[in-house]
Amino acid sequence: MIDLKYLQKNFDEASLTLQKKGVEAETLQTLQGLFADLKQANQALEALKAEQNSLSKLFGQHKRDGKDTTVLKSELDGLKESIVPLQERAREAEEALYSVALTIPNFPDDSVPKGADEAENVEIRKVLEPRTFDFVPLEHWALAEKNGWIDFERGVKLAKSRFSVLRGEAARLERVLINFFLDANAKKGFIEQSVPFMSNAAMLQGTGQLPKFEDDLFKIEEENLYLIPTAEVPLTNLYHDEILKAEELPRLMTAYTPCFRKEAGSAGRDTRGMIRQHQFNKVEMVAIAHPDSSDEIFDMMVENASDILTALGLPHRVVELCGGDLGFSAARTIDLEVWLPGQNKYREISSISNTRDFQARRAKIRFKDGKKNRLVHTLNGSALAVGRTIVAIMENYQNADGSIEIPEVLKKYM
């Protein structure tokens, strides 16, 4: 959630900044109005409550002293009655405020490039030269068929479309990649965690998936739980509603989890192959950081993910997202896009974001800064998406006969 007090004091600036993310000034006007309403409603209510409290105290005293209380009682009865509508008004004002506030995206950093969509993202650098093929490289789904690696049909039979089954070497490669990623992250100081793959609504609100993006989540109705769309949710919320000591920062965490997404709104996109599945595996990094060091940690996370791709010998590029392509919670995001020779294009394989205090405010994650409690910064990033790494290995390491080499660094794991 954005800082409403900041919005109130710096409306024009804030409104300009959020334009980058496509938020209308009008919406912010409304929000500001609701914030003022709530304040006013609370002030009126609290004044009466104060009176009620002190008179009730007096009432008790009179009772004990055996004094007459009939006058006080009728006064209090009147007060009580006049409090009811104020209470209702305050409740409504709060509801109205949050129903809007929770749907406003984070402020992008000043450094974020302007732009409407992914076409205007900015390439920062390329790493590794794509190899040249003396044959026409195949797409991964064709290679999967040749090698019997992926059973798309039976995945659909077991669940529904956008589910698949990995077989033999491919299944093993998946397991090996997870280990490789976790080990690499551990070397950078990320502590491995094994977390629930389901999450309750409060946690999902903490990281920003709810209430706005409920349609993207698989929900278990009877239990009031959701399948996690990313390990960012459990990892970040590990410290939900906690106050950490300054010296406990940063907390660096990593976890392997499957991720579940309905992919609502991407109908027809990437339907062939395993680029976009309802369930995919991912190893995630999350950092809970002191505000002063979140930029430094962000760079470290980008470097870590990029280094992993380099170690796998996978050509990729580092891309800074423009305002229009930035996610809801992110102040800044760098994507790593891996080269897919079969598709002849770069495709996202990792996304690293600094959400600043946006998630921390929702999830109430603070730290003691001397006497005061301050919001932490939270960061998250994939290192890496497992399924897409398999796709990248297949396409980049394919031979003319359709067989696939295993990258050197993975051989000791296989």
Place this chain on the structure above:
RNA sequence: GGACAGUUGGGUGAGUUGGCUGAAACCACACCCCUGCUAAGGGUGCGUGCUCGAAAGGGUACCGAGGGUUCGAAUCCCUCACUGUCCGCCA
């Protein structure tokens, strides 16, 4: 799934004949003093959110969550969640 018990501040834990308890005491922690050596003594401070205030300080809310009774609830009632124990079931 069934039965019973419980859920208070960083921890242990009082308070459950409703008011003087936002919360005793102890521990932990921070600062200060004494002392002078590996141990101890004394003092002060020490929950969170919102809000008013330049600050000092004040108001309000929170004793698992939500609702109810009442002039007034940590204390009474209802619903739910969670924890513990026993039974059942089970990888």
